[in-house]
Amino acid sequence: MSHANLMNNYFNPNLVYTEEDFRHRLQMRRHVFERLLRYVQQVNPYFQQKRDRAGRPSFSPHQKVTITLRMMNYGSPVDSMDETHGMSESTCLDTLEQFCDTILQVYKDEYLREPNQEDLNRLIHKAEDRGFPSMIESLDCMH
Template sequence: MTHANLMNNYFDPNSVYTEEDFRCSFRMRRHVFKRLLCDVQQVNPYFQQKRDRAGRPSFSPHQKVTVALQMIAYGSAADSMDETHGVSESTCLDTLQEFCDTIVQLYKDEYLREPNQKDMNRLLRKAEDLGFPGMIGSLDCMHWDWKNCPTGWQ
């Protein structure tokens, strides 16, 4: 039933929620989600729907990817997924681990790599345009004068 609700709300052709609603909920466009779903299913059999020991369909790939993304995007606790998606805490944790491992396997060469010189030059230009020349890495603002800095932080 939770799979049917998820499909009806977000993925069916005449879904309840619009593309904008989808983007707000999933923090990505629907076509990006579909590509991600297809990619993880091809690489990891965990994301292919199977039957449980009673012969009923197990959690759908849509449910598994949705649960993993919601835990990552919103910092949702695994035990809170049972109410909204009908997925137990242990299954959520397994799903999150499988999802993260699969994403690293799939995209590490393209997206999860060390920046090259071209990337560094682009980042430096972007930071300079924003008023932070020479900045690479996180900005902790320790070298900036902050007129209204709270007393406890001084």
């Protein structure tokens, strides 16, 4: 039921919430969410739909990624996910850990690295255009 509500609200053709609602609540555009969902499903079998021991469908990939993003975006406590999404605290924590590990695996080489000279030049140019000419020198985040 939780999966059906999520799909009806945000993903099905006759969705309840607009693109702006989606962006506001999940802090990203729907197409970015869907691309992220595809990547985590391809890389980590944890995010593929399975059946539990009783033969019922387990949490959907959409549910797992949405719940993880809500915990990360809003600092939502894991016990609140049980009340709103029916996901236990231990499953929430497992899902968060699996998601973070997968994101590291997928994006580490591209985004989680020290900036190269091309990156720095692009950032300096962007900062100068916005009126912050010595932005890079003021940041000491590389240590």
